[in-house]
Amino acid sequence: LSTIRHMESQVKRLDKEIERMMKGFTQTLTSVKGIGPVYAAGLLAEIGDIKRFDDHHALAKYAGLVWTQYQSGEFEAENTSRMRTGNKYLRYYLVQAADAVRKYDTEYKAFYQKKYQEVTKHQHKRALVLTARKLVRLVHSLLRTNQLYIPPERRD
Template sequence: MLTKYPTPKKLAHANLSKLTEILWNSSNGRFGEWKAQELKNLAHDSFGVENCEDIYSMALLTMLDEIQSLAEKADELEKKISSLLKNFDSTITSVPGIGPILDACILSEIGDVTRFRSADKLAAYIGVDPSVNQSGEYTSDHTRLPLPAKSRLDGLCCCCAA
């Protein structure tokens, strides 16, 4: 919508049916004519700097082009990472919410998984292995997680959980 109507003046004078179509398509059917009319009214009531409108419009369109270019490059990188991951025997992406980017980040932080003798050792390395406080016959009801060995892994685990 911003590429077609980069200023309030252009939005206020937009064809209602064209604006409705853009909103409908870009919102997967959530916004229709009522939202288009609301946006036109808001644009009509807004104020702007009349003599700088072209400069602001050009700056906005330039930024939108940059965002589009960066999104395309990010997609290319994700495809390249996905193809490189095929060289590794990783099952991390079988976990819901973990895609190729998180998989590659986790693998780069952990390294060769076979260097850990057990899953418990790996969990302790990552910092997600709860420890039980006990002394003599006393055992605490509360377990605590140790500080993670690597803060980047801790952050990646938070990304996975989100």
């Protein structure tokens, strides 16, 4: 039990140190409610220079948030599997950030609910990964334009 408490205190110390170090960076990811300094630091560390990626499709492919295509002639399969390639650490940060963002942002919450209700098996995992793929577009856009995020309810 004392080992667990010690590890938890070390995690808190690391989180505070990451938060302190992130204050020195100019970035817009933390303007999204749900993406804190730890997720933002992880995303920035794994993405590196956003100019390496031409568009959000390239970033999604780098993260491994793309699906295989099965087609033959006019037939195109609806059920396809996610490719098992890509940066697993970036994928982890995107999925965890998507889980946090969906709790605060109405647009992401509605998207998650829609995807959750579409299937009967693996609902949460599937909806979460698809929400993470949607978040890739936002992350790419925020890092490219260097503008703060405005939630849908505050736009207009």
